[in-house]
Amino acid sequence: MRLSKRMEKLPPYLFVGISRTIAEKRARGEEVISFGIGDPDIPTPQHIVEAEIAASRVPANHRYPETDGLPRLREAIARWYKGRFGVTLDPNKEVVPLIGAKEGIGHMAFCFLDPGDVALVPDPGYPVYSIGTMFAGADTHWLPLAEANGWLPDLDAIPPDVVKKAKLLWLNYPNNPTAALAPAGYYQRAIDFARRNDIAIMHDAC
């Protein structure tokens, strides 16, 4: 049986390729320092492990959560966001717990993009921005990250016909993989650009 066209278009996942190369080298006895996936190499702090064990013993936690996520969790996230970033969020309308950033990034494409639309995606960048775009049937326009621009996308260099079709702009600072930071002024310029052109900024502050 043939898989869907979108599955046939799916490129190999970069990190799987890197893991395979590392495994092959290690099997040959070579010493490898991995710059692949950012897997934590320090243990989860003990108090968090203990809290998880205690929570797993509470029968109420064996049930499905409400579809929006537990109100207490959403309220705690909004409180944390206020303390950390000084930003006020409505826990009922502006906070959604997910199983990871990847799930949100992948599904965001389906919320905003139709075939013929464009997502503006930094290059290099997290692969899911463009894979989600492809799954939604839309096109990726790559924004090169270059040292000359402080590793920030040059929004003025995007051709006007691409801007017209663009619905999403992906930003990720502190950036993975360049580790660059974006100055606050850059965000103001990005917000002005997005407002002018009716584009949603997806800030992946992972």
Ligand SMILES: Cc1ncc(COP(=O)(O)O)c(C=O)c1O
């Ligand atoms: C830039 C970036 N965004 C998102 C993610 C995914 O995060 P999560 O593990 O929460 O799905 C990663 C994971 O490496 C990442 O590097």
